[in-house]
Amino acid sequence: MSKLAVFENVARRIRRAYVGVPIDPVGPEIGPQNLEGAYKVQQLNTSFRTRAGEAVVGRKIGLTSPVVQKQLGVDQPDYGVLFESMRVANGATIDRSKLLQPRIEGEIALAFRADMRTAPTSLAELVDAVDWLSPALEIVDSRICNWQIGIVDTIADNASSGLFVIGNQRLRPREVDTVGCTMQLYANGEIVSQGTGAACLGDPYLAALWLVKKMIALNEPLKAGEVIMTGALGPMVTVHADTHYQLKVDGFGACDVTFS
Incomplete structure (x- = not known):
């Protein structure tokens, strides 16, 4: 079987798992450290979804924690694709049974004012290009199955993407502290996760800069207005039914979602 045939087979199995049951790790088939192959699988499923009429609305950055990178044996983040079908309105209720084994984490999202066709030469230049930020x-x-993932598994599986919620706030870059801000995630009023902006690759802007450069190198530059989920500010937690989750980020505001 050719490499492409292997990748196509893995991509089909992942697609079926969305509406079925989780599958065994796919890393052994793709190659334990074959990141290029894993992204090829991801791209195959992205193409499948866009051909079916789904709209790409942004990107997510994963593996922004140095601790998690070390656990998976990598020295860089990864990325996945955000589709309009993944967007959930702030304050909405989600049927927990529609997901397989969901977890939730607090982040900072942002968007750029213009297409990012040229890599910023400094972090300050990147910040100047940001249109808005939001919790x-x-x-x-x-x-x-059971989140038994290595780096290849999560990349192939669209960086373990599920859904995303953007707060109503649209803050300007100079209005917020992306490094020193504190984050609290509440489940039915009790804190279940805490962190800071620095937990996201040292600064969510640094994560965004990595993504900008990565997508330029792939000749897929980020577009103006696309949502960029910059990465977790603290530990992710398991989602439970009949639970209300609220995120508060100091200086950014709050957003929330409920699972039925």
């Missing part, structure tokens, strides 16, 4: 919740989900 955001990412509901990650894995099509891999």
Whole structure:
């Protein structure tokens, strides 16, 4: 079987898992450290979804924690694709049974004012290109059984993407502290996760800069207005039914979602 045939087979199995049951890890088939192959699988499923009429609305950045990178044996983040069908309105209720094994984390989302066709030469230049920032919740989900993932598994599985919630706030870059801000995630009023902006690759802007450069290198530059989920500010937690989750980020505001 050719490499492409292997990748196509893995991509089909991941697609089926969305509406079925989680599958065994796919890393052994793709290659334990074959990141290029994993992104090829991701791209195959992105193409499948866009051909079916789904709209790409942004990107998410994963593996922004140095601790998690070390656990998976990598020295860089990864990325996945955000589709309009993944967007959930702030304050909405989600049927927990529609997801496989969801977890939730607090993040900062942002968008750029113009297409990012040229890499910024400094962090300050990147900040100047940002249109807005907002608190955001990412509901990650894995099509891999029991979250038994390595780096190849999560990349192939669209960086373990599920759903995302963007707060109503649209803050300007100079209005907020992306490094020193504190984050609290509440479940039915009790804190279940805490962190800071510095937990996201040292600064969410640094995560965004990595993504900008990565997408330019792939000749897929980020577009103006696309949502960029910059990465977790603290530990992700398991999602439970009949639970209200609220995110508060100091200086950014709040957003929330409920699972039925």
